[in-house]
Amino acid sequence: MKKEDTVKLISAEGFEFIIDKNAAMVSQTIRNMLTSPGGFAETEHREVTFPEISTPILEKICQYFYWSLQYASGKETEFYIEPELTLELMMAANYLHT
Amino acid sequence: MKGHDFINSMLPDELILEIFRNLESKSSRDACSLVCRRWLTLERFSRDTIRIGASGSPDALVDLLARRFPNVTNVYIDERLSVSLPVDFGRRRNASHSSLSWLRLHFVSERSEAGASESDSYCISDAGLTAVADGFSNLEKLSLIWCSNATSAGLRSVAEKCRFLKSLDLQGCYVGDQGLVAIGKCCRQLEVLNLRFCEGLTDTGLVELALGCGKTLKWLGVAACAKITDTSLEAVGSHCSSLETLSLDSEFVQNKGVLAVAKGCSLLRNLSLQCINVTDEALTAVGVFCSSLESLALFSFQRFTDKSLCAIGKGCKKLKSLMLSDCYFLSDKGLEAVAAGCSELAHLEVNGCHNIGTYGLESIGRSCMRLKELALLYCQKVGDEALSEVGKGCKYLEALHLVDCSIIGDDAIYSIATGCRNLKRLHIRRCYEVGSKGIIAVGSNCKYLTDLSIRFCDRVGDEALVAIGQGCPFLRHLNVSGCHQIGDNGIIAIARGCPQLSYLDVSVLQNLRDMALAEVGEGCPLLKDIVLSHCRQITDVGLDRLVKRCRLLESCHMVYCPGITTAGVATVISSCTNMKKVLIEKAKVSERTQRRAGSVISYLCVDL
Numbered sequence: 001m002k003k004e005d006t007v008k009l010i011s012a013e014g015f016e017f018i019i020d021k022n023a024a025m026v027s028q029t030i031r032n033m034l035t036s037p038g039g040f041a042e043t044e045h046r047e048v049t050f051p052e053i054s055t056p057i058l059e060k061i062c063q064y065f066y067w068s069l070q071y072a073s074g075k076e077t078e079f080y081i082e083p084e085l086t087l088e089l090m091m092a093a094n095y096l097h098t
Numbered sequence: 099m100k101g102h103d104f105i106n107s108m109l110p111d112e113l114i115l116e117i118f119r120n121l122e123s124k125s126s127r128d129a130c131s132l133v134c135r136r137w138l139t140l141e142r143f144s145r146d147t148i149r150i151g152a153s154g155s156p157d158a159l160v161d162l163l164a165r166r167f168p169n170v171t172n173v174y175i176d177e178r179l180s181v182s183l184p185v186d187f188g189r190r191r192n193a194s195h196s197s198l199s200w201l202r203l204h205f206v207s208e209r210s211e212a213g214a215s216e217s218d219s220y221c222i223s224d225a226g227l228t229a230v231a232d233g234f235s236n237l238e239k240l241s242l243i244w245c246s247n248a249t250s251a252g253l254r255s256v257a258e259k260c261r262f263l264k265s266l267d268l269q270g271c272y273v274g275d276q277g278l279v280a281i282g283k284c285c286r287q288l289e290v291l292n293l294r295f296c297e298g299l300t301d302t303g304l305v306e307l308a309l310g311c312g313k314t315l316k317w318l319g320v321a322a323c324a325k326i327t328d329t330s331l332e333a334v335g336s337h338c339s340s341l342e343t344l345s346l347d348s349e350f351v352q353n354k355g356v357l358a359v360a361k362g363c364s365l366l367r368n369l370s371l372q373c374i375n376v377t378d379e380a381l382t383a384v385g386v387f388c389s390s391l392e393s394l395a396l397f398s399f400q401r402f403t404d405k406s407l408c409a410i411g412k413g414c415k416k417l418k419s420l421m422l423s424d425c426y427f428l429s430d431k432g433l434e435a436v437a438a439g440c441s442e443l444a445h446l447e448v449n450g451c452h453n454i455g456t457y458g459l460e461s462i463g464r465s466c467m468r469l470k471e472l473a474l475l476y477c478q479k480v481g482d483e484a485l486s487e488v489g490k491g492c493k494y495l496e497a498l499h500l501v502d503c504s505i506i507g508d509d510a511i512y513s514i515a516t517g518c519r520n521l522k523r524l525h526i527r528r529c530y531e532v533g534s535k536g537i538i539a540v541g542s543n544c545k546y547l548t549d550l551s552i553r554f555c556d557r558v559g560d561e562a563l564v565a566i567g568q569g570c571p572f573l574r575h576l577n578v579s580g581c582h583q584i585g586d587n588g589i590i591a592i593a594r595g596c597p598q599l600s601y602l603d604v605s606v607l608q609n610l611r612d613m614a615l616a617e618v619g620e621g622c623p624l625l626k627d628i629v630l631s632h633c634r635q636i637t638d639v640g641l642d643r644l645v646k647r648c649r650l651l652e653s654c655h656m657v658y659c660p661g662i663t664t665a666g667v668a669t670v671i672s673s674c675t676n677m678k679k680v681l682i683e684k685a686k687v688s689e690r691t692q693r694r695a696g697s698v699i700s701y702l703c704v705d706l
Contacts, residue, residue: 083660086606090554090632094527094528095528
């Protein structure tokens with residue numbers, strides 16, 4: 001993958017997730033950050049830090065992004081969410097406006 | 099006297115027609131048509147509106163309709179809608195204008211006659227338009243939405259035969275200039291014209307139309323028409339002196355065009371602009387010339403500064419509604435000018451204008467006493483003091499929307515609650531500082547509240563909902579999705595205190611259990627929609643108690659609930675005869691349930 005097509009998402013513990021830009025844009029918040037002309041620092045470095053989202057949640061979010069792209073292109077599978085993750089995952093999803 | 103039919107023997111035709119005129123829904127009209135032959139004839143005679151989606155052999159269909167309903171004045175053809183065949187009892191997707199009558203299509207017999215290929219003939223052609231023109235000579239409103247086979251020739255026949263045309267909607271049709279010229283020449287009473295997404299039109303067409311019937315034109319909409327430029331707008335400015343509403347979305351229009359409209363159309367009341375190349379100069383002119391302006395909506399105005407808003411504030415004293423979306427350079431100064439000048443302001447929406455902060459909103463609170471609706475989206479700089487001024491000054495506030503306003507907290511909501519006693523709709527999302535205190539104040543003070551939505555406010559707890567349950571008996575719509583501190587007590591309080599509840603969203607609430615659902619069943623019999631997704635502790639038992647009492651339920655979303663099984667789903671389907679949508683995982687639907695109500699069930703959706 002070329003560097004311009006990727007975005008780096010950093011969790012609270014400092015874990016870095018490098019994902020495809022299209023996947024990241026599933027989140028309206030990230031989309032706004034990356035496309036706004038207002039000059040967010042994130043646009044420049046293509047890195048977004050989430051000090052409030054923990055690593056396992058951020059990992060699940062990234063999985064959700066890719067699943068969402070697959071679903072939109074026709075491949076209809078189910079996305080499983082472990083019950084323990086539910087609350088934190090929903091809060092993170094709300095924050096990211098997905 | 100038993101067995102006598104009084105209605106048909108005593109009432110004359112005119113009275114029955116008068117009664118039919120009061121029927122609003124399609125189902126009522128259909129029911130009347132089935133009573134007897136006389137009523138069938140009269141109902142057909144009185145029907146004034148028909149709506150068609152994309153249909154097989156549309157030309158023949160139009161013919162049939164023209165013969166059957168001779169007095170139709172409004173024809174709406176929307177080819178985004180798919181056909182609903184009588185065999186597969188599917189639902190129509192897009193239902194606007196529900197108060198007007200609908201027409202169900204029974205063209206199975208027509209289909210066998212039509213020789214044309216199936217795929218082509220779904221779109222109405224020029225011949226079909228000619229049939230419309232021939233059949234409905236009293237046509238007043240014609241709407242052709244995304245009719246891709248309609249061209250200028252068809253439009254010309256409509257123009258020539260339907261001289262009383264008042265409203266024409268050509269959204270998404272690729273018609274050419276000649277059609278528009280013909281309309282301009284023939285339809286001298288045209289008042290409404292919608293040209294959104296008509297990519298085939300150029301200046302020639304619109305200029306000729308303005309020359310022809312510009313005098314009566316009141317409503318004009320243009321969007322994504324690359325070849326319509328300032329020239330057209332100058333013609334509009336010169337000839338359409340009665341224009342009241344203009345909706346313009348174009349990259350190709352510059353200041354010159356908007357200036358011409360501002361100068362020429364002094365009766366302009368509603369203006370909606372999305373034109374990136376237009377700057378202060380044009381909007382200042384609007385402020386100077388359009389003193390009757392009542393509503394202004396500006397989208398993505400990258401190049402506007404406060405100067406424009408100051409001019410608007412000075413000149414448009416009758417302004418009632420202002421919508422500013424993504425106007426990056428507008429700041430408090432501009433908003434203050436509007437506040438000072440437009441005391442009639444009733445509706446204000448500020449979306450994504452990052453430089454507007456507390457001070458601007460404070461001035462609105464101080465000066466605009468008539469404010470009824472306030473919406474603040476992505477306003478990270480607006481703080482509590484702003485809303486406290488609004489609370490003090492805007493006693494008639496009915497609706498407040500706060501999305502992504504991260505520094506607004508309890509004090510703000512408290513001030514609004516104590517000051518705006520008429521509050522009816524409150525919607526808060528992603529404002530993390532709001533907690534129970536603010537919502538308790540709302541419960542204690544705003545007894546007319548009908549809609550409350552506080553999504554993902556994780557500092558709000560049960561006490562808040564108890565207060566709402568006690569103080570807001572007219573509550574109809576409640577959404578507390580993601581407020582995970584809320585549990586059974588809160589929902590039970592709502593169930594006991596708000597009998598008119600019709601929409602409830604308690605998704606993602608981890609502490610919610612069956613007992614609460616049972617209480618909702620007891621207390622809210624009018625419930626129509628419920629969202630239970632991600633509620634870990636809800637099981638079939640609670641669901642059962644709920645649906646046994648809430649018989650009017652129309653939609654139920656319950657994905658990701660491990661406690662709900664096939665049996666629960668089956669109970670929902672069998673108890674609620676009005677059910678229109680059930681969202682559940684595929685694995686939880688048994689064969690039998692699938693057979694019984696397959697069309698109503700949707701499977702796992704894409705959203706979290």
